Amino acid sequence: MRILISTLFILTFTFCSYAQVDYLGEGNSYLNNGEFEKAKETFEAGIKAEPDNLIYQCQLGLTLIQQKEFKTAEQTLEKVLKVDSTNVAAIWYSGIGNFKGGQERNAIERFEKALTLLDENSGQYFSANWFIGKSYSVLLSTEGLTYNETNRMFECYEEYLRLQTNADDAEKIREYVKRKKKRRPSDNVKLWVDM
Numbered sequence: 001m002r003i004l005i006s007t008l009f010i011l012t013f014t015f016c017s018y019a020q021v022d023y024l025g026e027g028n029s030y031l032n033n034g035e036f037e038k039a040k041e042t043f044e045a046g047i048k049a050e051p052d053n054l055i056y057q058c059q060l061g062l063t064l065i066q067q068k069e070f071k072t073a074e075q076t077l078e079k080v081l082k083v084d085s086t087n088v089a090a091i092w093y094s095g096i097g098n099f100k101g102g103q104e105r106n107a108i109e110r111f112e113k114a115l116t117l118l119d120e121n122s123g124q125y126f127s128a129n130w131f132i133g134k135s136y137s138v139l140l141s142t143e144g145l146t147y148n149e150t151n152r153m154f155e156c157y158e159e160y161l162r163l164q165t166n167a168d169d170a171e172k173i174r175e176y177v178k179r180k181k182k183r184r185p186s187d188n189v190k191l192w193v194d195m
Helices: 002-019 023-032 036-049 054-066 070-083 088-100 104-117 123-141 147-163 170-183
Strands: none
Touching: 023 036, 023 054, 036 054, 054 070, 054 088, 070 088, 088 104, 088 123, 104 123, 123 147, 123 170, 147 170
């Protein structure tokens, strides 16, 4: 009888292990194939099964960004950051979502935080500099920048160019920085708007 119970327990455990859904693998596969609604459903199911799994929550946030549901994505990623304020994926995805959603100041804040957590040799490091520079350049043409913000825009673009000398957009950014430095007003101008 004892052997039968042990065998049943092992078979049940083995069956449950094999029956377990690979939410991350399936969801990422849907995400990579552009099947965003299926990815969303998969990550939501994963969160329901494992409510404390921050990876599923981050991937759901990314999926929502791909669906242009920026506000819902930000709410999802904020929940992750309340649990783990240095979760690089949540910070990064939040930066992307804010950037794509036209929330440049929030994007800058996220990417600045990401820079403190990323390895300088990673592709994300130079990308974060690009996103910060680009966000500031959008703000320069809309609501304007302070002298210090303008400095930061130049710093980030120059760091991006240092790391990506042969990038497709490198020459265009070099010209932009050169042109804006020539047009830049003195530091007594509180807010500079330049189209």
